[in-house]
Each structure stands twice: as structure tokens, then as C-alpha cells.
Amino acid sequence: MGAAARGLAAALLLSGPLWAGEVTITSAHGDLTLTGRIAGYDGTYLEIESPHGPVTLAYAGVTCAGDDCPPRDGYVPTLRLSGEPVLSTLLLPALLTGYARDTGLTLKTGPEVDAATPYILQDKGGKTLLTVRLRAGSSAEAFADLMTFETDIALTYRAANAGEIARAAEVGLDIGPSSDRSLILGGEALVAITSPRNPQRTIDPAALIAAFAGRITDWQSLGQEPQPLTLHLGPAEDGQVEAFLALLPRPPGAEITHHATAGDLAAAVAADPGALGITPLRATGVAQPLGLRDSCGLTMVPRLAGLKTQDYPLTTLAFAIVRSHRQPDVVRDLLRWLRSPAAQLIVRRAGLSDQGIAPIPLDDQGERIAHAVAIAGPDTSLRDLQAMVSLMLDHVRISLTFRFANGTTDLDVASAANLRTFALAIRNGAYAGRDILLIGFSDAEGEADANRDLSAARALSVESALLTLLGTLPSDVRIGTRGFGEALPMGCDDTSWGRRMNRRVEVWVGD
Template sequence: MLKTSLMQTTMMAGVLSVAALAQTTAAYAEEVTLRAMDGSSDITANLMDFDGNRYTLETAIGEIQIDASQVECIAGACPTEAAEPGTASAFEVAGNPYVVDGLLPSLFQDFASGVSGSANVNNGSVSIASANGADVGTVSLVGAQPLDGMRRLVDDRSLLAISDRPMTEEQARVFSTVGKPNPTTEDRQVVLALDGLVIVAAPGNPVNAISRIDIARIFAGQITNWRDLGGPNAPINIYTPANDSSIAQNFAEQVMAPASLRLTTQAETLSDDAAVSDAVAADPFGIGFVNFSGQTAGKAMSILGECGIQTPPNAFTIKTEEYPFTRRLLVYRATDDLPQLADDFISYLDTADAQNVIAESGFVDKTVSVVSSDEQGRRYAAAMWPTDAQTNLRELGDMVTQLLPAQRVSLTFRFLPGSSQLEARALEDVQRLADLLAAGEVFANKELLLVGFTDSAGAPAANRGLSEQRAERVRQILSSVALPGSLDSTPIRTLGYGEASPLTCNTTAEGRATNRRVEVWVRDIVATN
């Protein structure tokens, strides 16, 4: 018997879900009666599963779930755990298969150890236990391409979805049609880590840089000989991951589609990144594309811009998002009412422990790194390269004088298009910078430089003024989020050099967005008598 009043009550309270959040078993399959905590209604149905947090019932309308904190079991085969509802959680996390396989198990194991517990990973399921062996929760890890992950969020199969492609506005609107909040808002979207699409060749191949259009023409079968790229007179052998993989879809969107080309059918398709990397490394005339996190062998090639600027793929250029094929791994949630375990896991992702696991797994973490001015040599060359950016020797001389004795920090702040509002990741990074300043170790006896740059659109003088304003805006936001007194011992200077130092060509909207930024530099404070 199913009483409609309880059905309506639980739906209004948001505690009933028609789709299971995790796989259930017929561990019970006996009748129980649940009563709403306010005593307003009952429901009697077959109990299929109870995880300590939710009852899964088989009803006339199909399988449903009810939050254990909203009801009490009053008759039938009540599980003994029902006396203490909510002590364990069960939920599903969907994500790109290479993230689910290569990163999430390690993250959950480290997360569990951090709360004096342990995690057992088996067949896509993570069982988390406390130090005394009590069940804390079970997390189902489901490999899903971005669109499928979004669907799983919409229909409540997943509580969290991890994607290497940002959700579009049109996709986000789907959530409002079913009464769910927008998962792309700042408080429901978290940058987990970064990754990138890299072009790999054999280590001995003399070609070190390649343009985007030439990449597209190679993989479309239009360029077939390395001689046409300045290499040996030899055929180009193409290796690719499976067409339905996330990296292949990213390649189609980022490389092939802008050139209005399709991938050739002559490529040798392999199972995954490792297989492509190994095949290319063993073939002197091979070429392929893989995730930065999945490259096991071969040589990663720099991307050559139309204006001659080369950008190599490495952890620093991906962390600063200067490498043109950088991708963010985003964690989405479509509800603000997460189980405590899921909420704690999201909070854990921004810790140093989690970021260490991310780096050890081959992905690019969000921790702050520093490189010397010597390692930024390409940017000085780019500043003097003939492009559409207009600058003069005095400006270049001043920039080199200020930055040559300094070190660049991987934090780079970018703004929402056409505004002075920092984008979501930049806001996270401002807080990260404030925390580092409060700790005092990284910037001890250092001077902080916030250096603004623009694209080449507009007059040079106006761009210089705009770059200075942007740098000052970051300083203001930094001051507003820093702990009282934490900035007192670190002098902060704002500088602006307009379009003087492009990181990539200004010929595309993507390139212009990359060049509009505020960089962070530090240099020693030199005492003068």
C-alpha cells in the first residue's frame, strides 16, 4: 500500500528521488512502513536497501529513495541501523573516465586517511570506514563523458559530476527546467585541477613546434610528409585515442572544428593515452595527441602561433593557462543539500594534501609555484617579436628592469569579458595569495609586484592605463580578503605594461583573452644605506 500524502510530503521537502544515487542491492526485499517525522503520513513498501542515510523502496511507481532523517521506520523489517539514521552516506560521482580511473581513487583514499579512516576501492566503488571500522559511506565512481555526467546530475543519479569541458549556458538552463539550481554558479562549481591536450612526436624528431592549422591539416590527412614541416623526407604516421574518448572529442572541438576539417580515417586508433604515447615514441615518424596527464613517452611539441610566439606545454604554462590547449577539470553539483561526506570531500579538494595527490597522479595542481626570470626568456623575445602589439623601447626597457631580478609566481588573474570583475578561478587564487601572505614563509623579505597586461585592441596609451587599473583592482581585492595585518610586512606595487608582452597571438578571441591578465611577481627587498 502506498499512501499519497507521504509521497507529496517527501517530494515537497526534496527528500525523495526517483533515481538511485548509488547502485542498490536486494539486501532486504521485505515490507516496511515508514512514517514522516511530523506524523502526517505513512508509506508501506518493499525495502530494497538502506545505507544509513537513505531508504530505497520498491513501489508501484518504481524505485524511490527517502531521506532517513525525514522518516522513522515503525513496522515490518526495519533495519537495525534505522535507530541512528544519517550515520553513513551513499552517493555517486560521475566524471571523465580517465579522471575516474586515474585520479579519484587516490583522492578518496587520501581523503579517508585524513579523517583517521580508510578507503577500499573495488570495481568502481569506494567504501570509506572510520578508524574503528564503522561504515562512513560508499561512493560509486562512474566513468561518463561530460554530457552524460550532466544528465546524471539532472536526474539525481549523481551528486557530483567532474568534467574537462565547461558546461554551456544552454546546458545549465536544463537544470532550472527541473527545479534545480544552476550548477555553474561560483558556489557550486569548483576547479579541481588542470590538464591539457598535447601533441606528441618521437623524441628524435627535429620538429619542435607546430601551428594549430598545421596540426589540423596533419590529422585531416592534408599534410602527409614531415618535409613540409621542416623535418625529414618521411611519411607522417598518425596515432589517435578512441573516437569516443573525451580527449578525442576535445581535439575535434579545439583543433579540427576551427579549421573546418575532420579527422582522417587513415589514423591508427589505440586504446588510451599511454598506448598513443608509447606508439609515437617508438615510431620516428609518428605523431599523436594525448592528455598532458596521460603522456607516458614521446616529445611534447610547442604550439606555434601565427605571430611566431611558441608556447611549450608544461606544468607552469598550463597552471597559468598560457598554453592554448589548457583545460580545467571542473566539479559541478546541482544541489546545496549534500550529505556531510560529500560536502567534506569538496572542502578537501582545495587542501594541500589533495593538490599533492593531483600532482602525483600526473595532473596539474593548483598550488603556487615560482620560476625565475631566466625561465621566462620566451616572453622577452615575444615582446620584441614583430606582432600587432604596439610598444616602444622605453616601455620594454622599464619592464625588463623591473622583472629581470624578480621571480614569476604561477598565479595569474583574468577578468570576465568586458568587465573589471575577476572570474571564478581568479577569485579562488586571490584568496590563495592572501593565505600565502598570511603564512609569511613564501614571501619573507620579498616585495610583491602585481603586473597588468592587455591585448592589442585599442590605443597603446589607453591599454597601458587599463593594465594599471586592472593591477590596482587585484590589489584592492587582495586587501579586502586578507587577514588584518597580514599584508603589513610585504610591500605591494602595481605596474602596467599594456600590450607590451603578449603570451600568445592577438589574432583570435582566445588569444586576446589569454593576454588580458594580471601576473604576480616577487623580488627580494634590497636594503639601501
Template sequence: MQRTRFLVLLSAALLTLITPFSSGAVGLSAPTDGTPALRIQGSNTIGAQLGPALVMGLLSQQGAQGITQQPGLRANEMHIVGRLPSGQSASVDVAAHGSSTGFAALKAGQADLAASSRPIKHNEISELMELGDLRSHDAEQVIAIDGVAVIVHPANPVRELSIDQLAKVFSGEIHDWEALGGIGGAIHLYARDQQSGTYDTFNELVLTKSGKKLASEAKRFESSEALSDDVSHDRRGIGFIGLPYVRQARAVAVIDGQSKPMLPTLGLIATEDYPLSRRLYFYLPPDSKQPWAKALVRFAQSPQGQSIVAQNGFVAQTVQAVKVRATSEMPTEYQNLTREAERLSVNFRFAQGSATLDTKARLDVKRVVDYLKTHDKLNQKVTLVGFGDAKSDPARAQLLSKLRAMAVRRELLKSDVILRDVRGFGDEMPVAANDADEGRIKNRRVEVWVE
């Protein structure tokens, strides 16, 4: 109930920010030969409801009437049709069979836009190089933040699990609930199918990280809804799913290394601190001349698009200030900050092995600046707080964490933001284990605090 109320309030807040967006000023036309105006393939997490909702939002923005969804020839496929002001009928095809199928469709010329619930892989970048660099700023578009929730039956007494325990459970090494503090009985495993970005994310962040593979007895699903519903009816079941699909099941808190137990809450997912948080992407070939694909990407990043993201149960990238409660585990200086200021719902992170802001952070700079302008906080109201991964020399970790905050400071200065302070806390308060690249990247972050 609390989460639903938060989403409603967030959507209402976003709607108050809506202004005409540039993509709406350009009237799009439909092909005259009856072919789809746009073809999207890839992630089921996106394609099941978020992708179609964004398409319908774009059609509505273009003045289309009579917008309808029609089933495709196969499960998890649909046609979205609307009549433009010109009288033309515009249709968009969406096929949601897993993230990897989106990149394969781009390569085969069968899609204009790939939807993915994981970053593009190195081999996919190489295979699609003829379309341009799909990791470039223009090509890789983060449209929402999601969390992979680990779900159990509502009556299951187990409340939290570590990444290590999850790896042992889903590989079949731990096979009885009693070993996890639950009621004795065989553990039943539920997992997304091999094509799913949700599976790729869980496999990378949990199984591969621990050198394990998914147990062969796990029941596999193409449909997120079906997986969640089955777990909610199985007292011995456990599965993993995208945040909007928890439905009637219950999520457990996840621990990564020395991090505190974290539930997949909106705040922890927005900042990407939750161990199994992830980004949802549209990949648009940088040399694409497809006007509908470009318009949909722009629409997804607009206030209207991000409102639709929130309405569909994902976490929008709209910046908000959140009050943080001080705890004894926090450094004293950090505790003082929580009493004096509020934290913005965004973390700046960096490209792997680089001091350069990643593709999401580049857009987040603009979002933060817009927030500061709107709330009259451009002049000495902002404190940047840097964190890093553990080093053999704590002083070096502290220095590097402050240098990361200084890198964000340089970007904000370009928009005339005058900071109050820049601090570095080294390897304090980790949000992920430091024994793998993924964890170290998550720990190298910069928080924004405003008075």
C-alpha cells in the same frame, strides 16, 4: 626525466605543507542500505586515475582501511571500497565516459558530482537550473590544470605547429607530412571520442575556432592511454591528449597567433599561458546535501588533494616562485623585472565581459596571500603586471591592463598585502590570438612578481 623529477620535488614540497583539513575532522558515514556513498560521472581525463586517487585520498583521510579499486560492469568504470573506523564499508562509484555524460547523469539523478575537463556549456546550465546555478562560486570547482598535448611519434622531425596548421591537419585539409616540414607520407589522425572533454577542448580551441570539423577518417578513442600508445607506434601518426597521457609519444610546441612556440610544460600550463591549457572541474550542485560530494570537493582543494593532483601528472594550483629568463622580445621594463624578481606560478583572469575575478581567481587570491605570509613578503615585495588584448588605441589597451592589475590589488589589500608597484603592459606579449573571445580572455591577465 626532468618532468618526472619536477613532479617528485613538487609533491614533496606539497607534502611539507599538509595540515589537517576541515573535511577530515568530520567523520563521514556510509549508507546503511548498501548503496554507494558517492557517485561520480564524467570526464575520462579525470576519472581514469585522478578522480579515483582523490577518492582514495579522502577515504584514507577518513581513517578507512583496506581501500581497494574494483572494476565496474563496463570499461572505464570502477568501484572504490574502504572500511571506515565505524566498521561500515563505504563504496564510491566512478564512471568515466566523457564530460558531457557527467552533466547528463546529474540531470537524471544518477550522479552526485560531475567531473569535467571543460567548462559547463550554456545549454547544460539551462537544463540543470533546477539544481541551482552550476557556474556559481560554490558549484564550479577547478581542481587541477591540464594541457592538451599534441603528440607525434618520437622520431617525427616536426617540432612545432600553429593553431591554424593543426586545424588544417585534423580537418584533413593538410594530409601529407611534407607540407609541415616532415618526411613525406600520409598523416594518420588520432582523436578522443565525441563524449570526451579533451575532444571538446581541442574542438573549441583549434577546429571550431578555424571554422573546421574533425576529419571523418580520424581514429577515435575513449581511452586516453590507448590513443597515446597507438600514436607512439605510428611514425605518421598525430593525436591530442591530456598532459599525463603523453607517455612514450612526443609533444610538439604550439603557436597561437603572435605567441611564441610553447611546449606543454608545467610552468606554462600552471599559468594557463600554453595555448591548449585547460582547467579540470568538479561540478557540485550548490544545494547538494550529499556529504561525501562536499567532502571530496574540499579535499581536492586542500594541500593533500593538490599533492595528489601533482602525483598523478596534472598541474597543482599550489603557488611557487619561478625565475624567468629575459629575452629580447620582452619590453625593456619587463626584462628588468625578470632580473629583479621571480614570477609566481599563477595568473589572475576575469569572467568574460567583466572586471570580476573568475571562480579560479577567487581561490587563487587566498593561495597567493598564504604564499606571501609564509615567505614574509606582505610588505612592498609584490609587483602586479597587467596585460590585455589589442585595442585600436594602444593607450587604452595599456590603461585597461593596469586597471585589471588594480582590481587584483584591491583583493590583496583586503588581506593586508602592501604592493611595491602596479604596472600595465597593454597588448604586449600575447599568449593567444586576439581574433576570438577565448584568446582575448587569455590575454587579459595579471601576473604576480615577488622580490
């Protein structure tokens, strides 16, 4: 991020949280007293922390003591957001502008107390409906703000890690993979970059991991003349950097130079023929981006379809994680609007891939089908490949894809969010009269028969989770499942991300 954007981020920092102090809630008859911080308030119901987790009470039926008690009359809700500067100070204002335009509201900005610059949504009569406050910071800081009641929505470039999930659970907040609090705003590609004076134009993902893990230290290992390899990344606290480092062995084991901004990173890499860096695709600057080509011969390019399906292995997702479901009507409406085509268009204009469901015709998948045939092992028969392609000929793949932890049928955070998107689309009639086929695939670790069974079980688990969300499947929608195990790899199994790409359930839709 450049100096101007960082200056904007600094200008938007809040002087303090809206609900950070404790309040004491007492029931009308005095037989119930709770002391804690307010987790959410929608103008009618109050959610307050307690030793047993959040408790929701009708505000009209209790008394409230403390400086942070919401006013009884003239209440104007404030939505607090914190997180990555690109999301909180660049994408979010554009989304707020679009929401105001689409709903007939007016969005006003201007200096307020303590030099903060909130966004104010007003109706046509000039009545303030919502004040929005932003705090720019890292993904880690945004998660911390959720746990300390200092933000309502965290804007992050990664899912919560195990430590954050555990700490959140201590305050009654579920932000784990199965939580329904996460909304995906969009996706962004990371790319490897070198100096234009470096002859490298593609790199094996396994070699990229090995370099940042400290196992490759010279370009000679990549087929070049001897030359020391130097490593470069953005700020250590940046969510995208954290997401990439999570792919490495712990600890990484290599000396890495971290740069304050993406511009500084690209300039430093471009000036050093021995440099290798990782940066967002939008910020390559004068550096040379590298394609990913694995040892199995599959080239991975950060195209829109690959970002939507997350088949491109260096896809980072932008999450909006909501602290409490107890939100004012205008906030709930804003969150619903974020799924709309108008919102997705704004996301694309901001340089991210949107999360709208898109078809991917079979004609656009020739390379990966040919790749599957070319590298099929002895445990993948011609009959398996013929059965798989026969099904695909009668269907069209859509961009929703579901992925899992190794050896499990547990959806990851992004896949759980995709499942909610899919359920909503089915409920809204997007697939009325259509045949939906969930096709499971696995990596190649372990026995082929077991992997085929596991891929089928994953497809069934997605179907079960989908039906749980829907309650009742519309009578004009049909769902089936199949599992083809190792038959259609998206990458080599020699890296953790290659194996993760292969462990998936794809969605194919027919007539």
C-alpha cells in the same frame, strides 16, 4: 585508456542514482508542500528542487513522503561522483586513500549490491561515515548527471558549455563562470604527435588549428615534401577532445579519425607518416610529440610552471563540480582536504600538474622577457618595458593567473577557481607582511591605448573580486594594480588561443 582501466570503469558503474525520484515535503503545520527531487542532504538540512530553484529546509521540522526520503535514524551519507574514467576510477581512489590516511580513517572497498564497488570510509571504531559511489563516463554525461540529480560531484576535463549552463539554470543550478561550485583538481598537457618517420618536430599553433579546421590538408603546406595529412583524436565524447575542438572554428571542417583509447590513437599515428594527432602528454606512446613554436618565434613546452599558470596553450584542467553546497561534514572536510599539499602530491603522482601555488623566479622567465623585447611593436615603448621590468625585479611571480573573455573583465571558470584559492591563501596568512601586485596584460587587437586601459581595468576587477571574497583585507597585506597592455605577449595574436594567453592578470609578490 587501456582495456584494464576500461574494465575497472565498467565494474564501477552504478545500477542507479541514489536520489532520482520525487519526494513530497510537508511542513509541520501543513501550510507548505513541495514536491521535487532531493538536491542535497547533510544529515540536518534537506535541499529540494522547486519551481523557484532549490529550497533548504530543516529535515526535523517536515514530513517526507516517497521512496527516496532519507532515513530519520542511522543515516549514512553516500557521495556520488561521475565523470571522466581517468579521474573517477584512477585519480579519485588514490585521493580517497590519501584522505583516509591523513584523517585516521579506514577506507574499505568490496562488492556490494548489483556488483557495484563503492568505497566506504569508517572511523577507528568501525562506524561507517561515508559511502562513495562512482560512475565512469564522459564530461558531457557528468554534466547531465548533475542536472538530473544523479550525481553530487561531476569530474570533468572541461568547463560547462553554453548549452549546459542554460540547461542547468532551468533546474536552479549555476555552473557558469561566476559559480563557486568548481574545484580544480589538476592540469594536464595535450600535445601534437606525429609518426617518428615524419621529420616534423615543431608546429605553429596557427597551423595546428588550420589543419584540424580543414584548411591545411597536405604536409607540403608545412614545408615538407607533398604528402596527404590525416587527422587523429581520441573519443569524440572525451572531455579533453571536446576542449581542443572548442578552439576550432565551428564546424571543424576536416575529416578526423577518432580512436577508442589513447593507446590506439598513438599507435595509429606512429604507423602513418602522414598522421597528425592530439593526445595527453602521458599517452604519446611510440608517437613523436611536437613542440609548439608560433610565427612570433616563441616556443611553448609543456613544463610544470606553464601548466600551473596555463601559459602553455594546450593545458586542459580537471574539474570537480559540486552540485549542492548542502553536504555532510565528512564531505565538506574531504573537499577542503583536496586543496592540501598531501592531496596535491597525489595529483602530481597521477601525472597531472597540481594546483598548489608556486613561485616562478624572474631568472626562470628570461625567455619570455627577451621575447617581449624582441617583438615589441611601435606602440610598446622602451619606457613601458623598463617600467614593467623594474616592478618585476622587486617581486616574484606566483603561478596563479587570471584570464578573461575577449573584450571583457569577466573571469573564466578556471580563473574564478584560482581566485578562491588565492583568497583562501591570503586569509590563512600565506602573504602576511607581503606586497601583492596584480599586473594586467592584453592581446594586440584594437588600439594600444585602449588595450592598456583594458589591462588595467582587468587588474582592478581581480582586486575587487578578491576583496569581495575576503570581506576585509588583512592589515598586513598590501595590494596594488598595474596595466601594461600588449607589453608581454605569451603568444601570437593570429590564433584564438594566442589571444587568450595574452589576455591575463599575473600575480607578483614582493616583501
